Structures are given as C-alpha cells and as structure tokens.
Amino acid sequence: MTSFTEENYLKIIYKLSAETESEISTNAVAELTQTKAASVTDMLRKLSEKQLVNYQKYQGVRLTELGEKVALTVIRKHRLWEVFLVEKLRFNWDEVHEIAEQLEHIDSEELVYKLDEFLGFPKFDPHGDPIPDAQGRMPESGYKNLSEIPVNQSVIMMGVSQHSATFLQYLAKIGLQLGVEICVFEINDFDKSLTIKIGGANDCFISTEVAKNLLVKT
Amino acid sequence: MTSFTEENYLKIIYKLSAETESEISTNAVAELTQTKAASVTDMLRKLSEKQLVNYQKYQGVRLTELGEKVALTVIRKHRLWEVFLVEKLRFNWDEVHEIAEQLEHIDSEELVYKLDEFLGFPKFDPHGDPIPDAQGRMPESGYKNLSEIPVNQSVIMMGVSQHSATFLQYLAKIGLQLGVEICVFEINDFDKSLTIKIGGANDCFISTEVAKNLLVKT
DNA sequence: ATATATTTTTAGATTAGTCTAAAATTTATT
DNA sequence: AATAAATTTTAGACTAATCTAAAAATATAT
Numbered sequence: 386m387t388s389f390t391e392e393n394y395l396k397i398i399y400k401l402s403a404e405t406e407s408e409i410s411t412n413a414v415a416e417l418t419q420t421k422a423a424s425v426t427d428m429l430r431k432l433s434e435k436q437l438v439n440y441q442k443y444q445g446v447r448l449t450e451l452g453e454k455v456a457l458t459v460i461r462k463h464r465l466w467e468v469f470l471v472e473k474l475r476f477n478w479d480e481v482h483e484i485a486e487q488l489e490h491i492d493s494e495e496l497v498y499k500l501d502e503f504l505g506f507p508k509f510d511p512h513g514d515p516i517p518d519a520q521g522r523m524p525e526s527g528y529k530n531l532s533e534i535p536v537n538q539s540v541i542m543m544g545v546s547q548h549s550a551t552f553l554q555y556l557a558k559i560g561l562q563l564g565v566e567i568c569v570f571e572i573n574d575f576d577k578s579l580t581i582k583i584g585g586a587n588d589c590f591i592s593t594e595v596a597k598n599l600l601v602k603t
Numbered sequence: 604m605t606s607f608t609e610e611n612y613l614k615i616i617y618k619l620s621a622e623t624e625s626e627i628s629t630n631a632v633a634e635l636t637q638t639k640a641a642s643v644t645d646m647l648r649k650l651s652e653k654q655l656v657n658y659q660k661y662q663g664v665r666l667t668e669l670g671e672k673v674a675l676t677v678i679r680k681h682r683l684w685e686v687f688l689v690e691k692l693r694f695n696w697d698e699v700h701e702i703a704e705q706l707e708h709i710d711s712e713e714l715v716y717k718l719d720e721f722l723g724f725p726k727f728d729p730h731g732d733p734i735p736d737a738q739g740r741m742p743e744s745g746y747k748n749l750s751e752i753p754v755n756q757s758v759i760m761m762g763v764s765q766h767s768a769t770f771l772q773y774l775a776k777i778g779l780q781l782g783v784e785i786c787v788f789e790i791n792d793f794d795k796s797l798t799i800k801i802g803g804a805n806d807c808f809i810s811t812e813v814a815k816n817l818l819v820k821t
Numbered sequence: 822a823t824a825t826a827t828t829t830t831t832a833g834a835t836t837a838g839t840c841t842a843a844a845a846t847t848t849a850t851t
Numbered sequence: 852a853a854t855a856a857a858t859t860t861t862a863g864a865c866t867a868a869t870c871t872a873a874a875a876a877t878a879t880a881t
Contacts, residue, residue: 390868411829424869426830431867443829443876474717487709493702499692608838629859642839644860649837661846661859 387437389490392459394418394428395437396489398448399456408445457521458497463489464510464517465500471511472504478511479553512553513544513563513600528600531567532577532593539568544600552598559589567601605655607708610677612636612646613655614707616666617674626663675739676715681707682728682735683718689729690722696729697771730771731762731781731818746818749785750795750811757786762818770816777807785819 387395397417401409411429415422426442433440437452448456466488470481498519501507508524509515515524528543542565545553556562560583570588571580577593605613615635619627629647633640644660651658655670666674684706688699716737719725726742727733733742746761760783763771774780778801788806789798795811 388867412827420868421870422829423831423871427868470714474714474721476713476717480713484709484711484714487711488706491702491705493705495694495698496688496692496702499694503692606837630857638838639840640859641841641861645838 387435387455391428391432391435391437392455392490394425394432395448395452395456396459396463398438398446399453399460402448408447410445414446454521457517457523459489460523461517461519461521462491462497464514465497465504465507467510467512468504468507468516469500472507479550479557481511482548482550509544512548513542514546526600528602530597531569531579531581531599531601532596534569534601534603536569536572538603539566540601540603541565542567542599543602545598546600547598552595555595559591560584560587561599567599605653605673609646609650609653609655610673610708612643612650613666613670613674614677614681616656616664617671617678620666626665628663632664672739675735675741677707678741679735679737679739680709680715682732683715683722683725685728685730686722686725686734687718690725695771697768697775699729700766700768727762729781730766731760732764744818746820748815749787749797749799749817749819750814752787752819752821754787754790756821757784758819758821759783760785760817761820763816764818765816770813773813777809778802778805779817785817 394414397414398409401413401417411422411425414429415425418425429438429440429446432438432446432452436449437455438446438448440446463485466485467478467481470476470484471478476484501519507516509526513526513528515526517523526544529540530546531540531542534540542561542563544563545556561567565584568582569579570582573579577596578590579593579596580588580590583589612632615632616627619631619635629640629643632647633643636643647656647658647664650656650664650670654667655673656664656666658664681703684703685696685699688694688702689696694702719737725734727744731744731746733744735741744762747758748764749758749760752758760779760781762781763774779785783802785802786800787797788800791797795814796808797811797814798806798808801807
C-alpha cells in the first residue's frame with residue numbers, strides 16, 4: 386500500500402525522470418514536492434525499503450519498475466479525472482489541475498475502470514498528454530517541443546507540458562489552443578525567442594521558455 | 604480548515620445525534636470511528652477548541668452550529684458522489700459506500716456545484732437519503748421506519764438507513780428495492796418480527812432489526 | 822590539488838492521529 | 852449510601868511526515 390504522500394513523491398520522480406537521463410537529485414525532488422531536502426532524504430530511504438526506487442545516498446534516485454508502475458497508475462487517474470472535469474463538468478482546462486491532484490489518490494480499481502469506460506476510453510487528457518493504460522504503460526505521443534521546430538515549418542498544437550493556471554491563461558490570451566496551426570516565422574539567435582503565426586492570422590512573439598512547453602505535431 | 608479525520612468524526616457525531624436526543628458518548632463515537640476511547644477524547648478536545656463541538660469532559664459531546672454545517676457539507680458530498688457512481692458509472696447501490704467515503708473529502712466548492720448540476724440537482728441519493736443543500740440544510744424526508752407501520756397498511760419503500768453491502772445484498776435477494784409496495788401482513792407480538800407482502804407477490808418474513816432500517820412512505 | 826561552495830545526510834524536534842495502561846469519574850447495584 | 856462496574860480521561864509512547872541546524876560528502880574553482 387502506498388500513501389498519498391508516497392504517491393506524490395513517485396509521481397514527481399517520474400516527471401523529473403522524463404526530462405533527464407541521469408539520476409534525480411534530492412534537491413530537484415525537494416523543489417517539486419515543496420519540502421526541504423532533509424525530508425526528501427527520509428522519504429527516499431523509505432521508498433527504497435519498499436522497492437519503489439533505487440537510491441544510494443549522495444547518488445540520487447531512480448524509479449524501479451514497480452515504482453514506475455505505481456507512478457503511472459497515479460498519472461492515469463489524474464488524467465482521466467481531468468477529462469471528466471473538462472468534458473463532463475465543463476471546467477476550463479486551466480481549472481482542473483488542483484482538483485485532479487486530489488482525485489488521483491482515490492483508491493478503487495473498479496472506479497478507474499468505470500470512469501474510463503464512461504469517458505469513452507480517452508487517449509489524451511485536456512492538455513494533450515497521453516493517458517497511460519490500465520497496465521501502467523505510457524503511450525508514446527511522438528510530439529515535439531515547439532522549440533525544436535525549424536524556421537518556416539508549420540505544425541499543429543497538440544498539448545502542453547506545463548499545467549499551471551497562469552501559463553494556460555496566457556496561452557488563451559494569445560490565441561494558442563489545442564488544434565491550432567502554428568508557423569515558426571523567425572528564431573532570435575541571441576535568446577532563441579520566436580516569432581510565430583497562429584492559425585494563419587496574428588503574428589506573435591513568445592519566449593523559448595514558452596515554446597519548450599508547447600507540444601506540436603509536424 | 605478541517606482535516607479528513609476531523610470530518611469523519613463530525614460526520615459520525617452527526618449520525619449519532621440523529622438517533623438520540625441526549626449528548627453523544629465517547630464510546631459511541633469510538634465504536635463508529637473504529638478507534639479507542641482515548642483517541643476520541645483527544646479529538647473531542649481538539650474539535651472543541653475549533654468550536655466545532657460542545658464538549659465537557661465526562662459529559663459527552665454535541666455538534667455546534669458550525670460543526671453541524673461542516674458535517675452536512677461532507678454528507679452532501681458523500682451523497683452526490685453516490686448518485687454519480689450509481690447513475691453515471693453504473694455501480695450497484697451496494698458497491699458505492701466505500702468509494703464515496705473517500706470522495707466526500709475532496710475539497711472544492713466549485714466541483715460540488717458542478718457535480719450537482721451535472722447530476723440534475725438530485726434530492727435523494729441511491730439509498731433514498733435526502734441530500735443536504737449547498738447551505739448545509741438537511742431536508743426532512745418525512746419517511747417512517749417500516750417497524751412503525753401498523754398491520755394491513757400498504758406503503759412504498761423509499762430508502763434504507765443502513766448502507767452495508769451485506770444488508771443491501773440481502774434486500775436484493777428478498778426482492779426489496781426502492782419503489783416497491785410493501786404490505787405489513789402480521790406483526791409477531793413476541794419479537795416484533797414481521798411478515799410482509801412485497802409488490803403484491805411473494806410473502807416474506809423479516810426481523811424487526813431489518814424493518815427498522817427500511818424507510819417507507821405511507 | 823587544495824580550498825571553497827554546494828548538496829546531501831544526520832540528529833534531534835514537532836505535529837496529527839493513534840495506541841496501552843493506569844487513574845479519575847460517573848453510573849449501577851445491592 | 853457504599854461499593855462495584857463501567858466509562859472516560861490522563862500519561863506516556865509510537866508512526867508518518869515534516870522541520871532546523873549541524874555534519875558529511877561531493878562538486879567547483881582557482
């Protein structure tokens with residue numbers, strides 16, 4: 386049995402692992418869990434005893450196969466609940482993250498199965514993130530970051546890799562939503578910021594920080 | 604802010620208060636929370652400091668107006684989620700209690716409002732229990748226990764006041780479901796057990812214990 | 822390559838919720 | 852009304868998750 390707190394640690398280690406090849410540092414985990422490094426050390430030892438992570442002190446941490454499976458079932462529940470909140474309860478996509486953070490820990494396999502069925506077995510959440518299957522396998526979306534797209538190529542926006550309300554509201558303001566066509570017009574050599582055309586219409590300037598969080602299909 | 608645990612205590616004190624006029628005893632609370640009396644004493648002191656209950660040591664406990672309101676919003680959430688589980692996810696009414704025990708603690712007013720709307724503002728949960736309104740007011744259902752009904756009167760089954768899977772499965776077995784007509788045929792003087800006719804069809808013998816948990820409309 | 826800075830871990834405390842065993846209080850019995 | 856029985860509270864301890872401050876290990880920089 387994994388506690389609410391343990392599940393949050395596993396989820397965060399999973400997310401960090403997706404961004405880097407190497408072991409995850411104590412500090413990186415502390416930052417995302419909003420705790421202190423000392424607390425993380427304690428928890429890593431505990432997760433290690435439960436065979437959920439591989440951890441050697443001072444050497445960082447990695448999920449075991451079991452730990453990854455637990456993380457993916459939590460992420461699966463999070464994303465299914467987000468679909469429910471947006472599709473059925475008519476929340477905006479920038480309002481659902483906090484609520485899904487709570488719902489993702491509800492413990493009932495039967496519930497997850499029936500929710501999935503009720504939603505029509507969705508493959509993506511409202512932010513374009515793929516939903517892991519019931520066996521805890523994450524499908525490959527194959528999407529790229531907008532920051533990797535060369536000048537003059539046109540792409541379709543398929544998702545975001547950051548779910549904060551402020552970020553999503555900013556996207557709404559400049560007209561970026563799932564499905565729109567984006568054409569990279571110019572990339573500034575100095576800071577890699579870009580000028581893009583959205584849906585053939587308005588020109589727009591965005592930072593590389595924003596571009597990195599946009600998932601697109603070529 | 605009230606914790607998960609505090610909410611459970613308040614809910615249980617509320618339920619006990621509905622059954623008795625006098626103060627609720629420490630032991631009664633301990634039994635329903637599945638904890639020891641010593642733990643209850645600690646929690647009652649804490650709830651008292653938070654103005655959620657009136658508590659004098661050795662004299663039992665009562666909810667304050669504030670405490671009752673918190674209890675009722677938890678019960679509201681519990682019952683709304685039960686409607687969701689049965690109406691939308693197609694669970695049986697004997698499968699939803701445990702899951703709703705978890706869902707009732709999800710904290711988001713907006714969520715409760717939208718869920719209520721999505722369900723069409725239901726007035727009763729799948730067990731026939733009235734759903735408190737958003738202001739934390741419990742509607743009077745006006746239903747009676749089957750055990751109070753005199754011989755030869757016909758009534759309609761409207762709810763149950765016990766939600767354990769075993770009880771509900773027993774009801775299903777003998778053909779008792781919401782909406783059926785029940786006619787009290789005979790009341791045994793000795794133990795108050797009754798013989799009833801269900802839906803004009805099969806005769807059936809039930810204990811007074813069962814009758815006390817059946818809510819009916821005359 | 823040694824000193825300095827950064828990161829991580831240890832040690833010891835804290836809070837919420839629980840427990841057992843013993844003491845205090847209330848209730849019931851004769 | 853005194854005593855026995857039952858209930859309730861106190862005292863002290865435990866676990867999970869957190870913290871601060873200090874010590875240890877690793878990484879960086881001259």
